[in-house]
Amino acid sequence: MNSFITTPLHKERLASLDILRGFDLFMLVFFQPVFVAFAKHWSDIPLFSFLLNQFNHVSWEGFATWDLVMPLFLFMVGAAMPFSFDKYIHGNDKSAIYKKIARRFVILFILGMVVQGNLLSLDLKEIRIYTNTLQAIAVGYLIAAMLILHLSKRWQIIITLLLLITYWGLLTFLGDFTPDGNFAEKVDRAVLGRVRDGVYYTEDGLWHFSNRYRYTWVLTSLVFGVTTMMGVFAGQIMKSGKDKLNNSKLLLAVGAALLLSGWLLSFQTPIIKQIWTASMTLWSGGLCFLLMGLFYYLVDYKDWSKGLNWLKIYGMNSIIAYTLGMVVNFRSIANSLLWGLEKYVGDYYGAILTFANFTILFLILNLMYRMRVFVKI
Incomplete structure (x- = not known):
């Protein structure tokens, strides 16, 4: 247990990274579910109708605000790696870091099966192998x-580009960009x-692919790596550059360049988050760089963290926040205490339970933060 739970590190942490990670998790396990639960009652109001669309995934082509949450999660993992890997890069004995990588890979993959792979169903027909953000x-x-x-920074960039180009080429020349026709x-x-998400069984015991599930994972792993490497490059900028203002400008400039590249490529390769197209990779990467540059400028350069530090409650226990938020239903606790309100609030009762559910999660995370208990994988 002690290998997974630690107290805060004594070395200096990049505050903007913890806060931006916390912002991403706060959106995922508080704001979006609570906002949607209430706003759906006001969907006839144009403003709320627009916002509801922004906080739901686009059905196929296009990009909404909510489509950025998963890429930003991967980007943040990459951004932390130049700092956490620093002491291992130049050492001759890399056995310790290999063990850390293997352990983290296995634990994240298993947690992904717990969250979305139906592992806890204890039913082989229901278990899905590769289907969750944690596994990505x-x-x-x-x-x-x-x-x-194993590679210099120059070769890191080259291989990252090759991964992106390879994925682009396979999708462009071995299929099309339709739900059924993409490679x-x-x-x-x-x-x-049959262990793919979206598979269902009919009464005769045969399994079938659902036409409603279109997320891809196996080949798309190539661009999961690209998005994570974009975070690595952002981390390298923040780590190696001594001038924080110039670092901010460079992060913003790279973000703008990636956005432009993604937009230009979208004329040939549509922006489709579900299959993580190359244009989507560039577009979302650009937005991640812009957010990183903004948070780095405000928090690490201008030291304007007041009012933002509470996001570390999510950011410094991000895996726990995500796993508990997705797996554990605290509504039963809330319902046990609030059931008498239902006759007074009517249809809003479900939204109130949603608010209570994620408030309980916040209180747990806040308690862990105050006790300096941070779960590391």
Whole structure:
């Protein structure tokens, strides 16, 4: 247990990284579910209708605010790696870091199966192997770790570009960009088969692929690695550059360049988050760089962290926040205490339970933060 739970590190931490990670997790396990629960009652109001669309995934082509949460999660993992890997890069004996990488990969993959892979169903028909953000992080982390440990920065950039170009080429020349015709979909169906998410069983015991599930994972792992490496490059800028103002400007400039590249490529390769197209990778990477540059400028350069430090409650226990938020239903506790309100609030009762659910999660995370208990993998 002690290998997973630690007190805060004594070395200096990059505050903007913890706060931006916390912002991403706060959106995921508090703001979005609570906002949607209440705002759906006001969907006839144009403003709330617009915001509801922004806090739901786009059905296929296009990009909404909510589509940034997963890429930002991977990006943040990469951004921390130049700091956490620093002492291992130049050492001759890398056995310790290899063990850390393997352990983290396995734990994240298992947690992904707990969160979304139906592992706790204890039913082989229900278990899904590769289907969750935590597993995408595990794969992106593994790819980025190997590049950081064994290649120079120049070759890291070259291999990252090759991964992106390879994925672009496979999707462009071996299929199309429709839900049924894209090559990533074909690979997932061939490799994962019945353990792919979205599979369902009919009464005759036969399994089938659902037409409603279109997320891809196996071949898409290439660009999970690219997104994580974009975070690595951002981390390298913040770590190696002594002038924090110039670091901020460079992060923002790279972000703008990636946005432009993603927009230009979208004329040939549509921005589709579900299959993580190359244009989506560039577009989301640009937004991640812009957010990192903004938070780095405000927090680490201007030292304007007042009013933002509470986000560390989420950011410094991000895996716990995500796992508890996705797996544990605290509504039963809330319902036990608040059931008498239902006759007074009517249809809003479900939204109130949602608010209570994620408030309880926040209180748990806040208690852990105050006790200086941070779960590391």
